[in-house]
Amino acid sequence: MEQTFIMVKPDGVQRNLIGEIVQRFEKKGYTLKAAKLMDVSNALAEEHYGEHKDKPFFGELVGFITSAPVFAMVWEGENVIKTARSMMGSTNPAEAQPGTIRGDYGVEVAKNVIHGSDSPESAEREIGLFFNESDILSYKKDI
Numbered sequence: 431m432e433q434t435f436i437m438v439k440p441d442g443v444q445r446n447l448i449g450e451i452v453q454r455f456e457k458k459g460y461t462l463k464a465a466k467l468m469d470v471s472n473a474l475a476e477e478h479y480g481e482h483k484d485k486p487f488f489g490e491l492v493g494f495i496t497s498a499p500v501f502a503m504v505w506e507g508e509n510v511i512k513t514a515r516s517m518m519g520s521t522n523p524a525e526a527q528p529g530t531i532r533g534d535y536g537v538e539v540a541k542n543v544i545h546g547s548d549s550p551e552s553a554e555r556e557i558g559l560f561f562n563e564s565d566i567l568s569y570k571k572d573i
């Protein structure tokens with residue numbers, strides 16, 4: 431079954447959006463496999479956002495994600511990588527459709543509430559950066 435990495439960014443944590451975001455994924459039907467509130471180190475931020483290292487906003491991006499705790503999660507389900515991206519909406523909240531997480535809760539591209547893996551390769555890499563194998567749990571939902 432497919433897994434993806436989802437992270438509520440510092441702005442989402444501080445605006446008390448963790449519960450709302452978790453609820454959207456739960457109600458959609460996905461399974462929460464791991465979750466933690468954590469500070470992101472500079473090294474982890476630079477590795478996680480490595481593909482953006484030549485972009486002019488890289489310093490701002492790393493500075494923001496390391497500024498306050500994030501809520502990191504692994505979600506599992508059919509097509510969860512692609513579907514989570516549509517639930518999140520466009521990267522720039524100004525362009526995100528109403529009804530999506532960024533469309534409903536975001537204003538600025540730099541503070542866009544949530545991150546989600548954009549491909550199976552990114553999901554595997556990002557889950558591995560933020561979690562140990564033993565953090566990813568299995569359980570029955572129908573007990």
Ligand code: CMP
Nearest residue numbers: 487490491521539540541542544545546
């Ligand atoms: P995310 O999905 O976490 O992946 C890369 C992030 O870079 C993206 O969300 C945005 O928050 C951020 N980003 C993209 N464009 C800009 C920009 N022009 N200025 C600041 N941050 C940006």
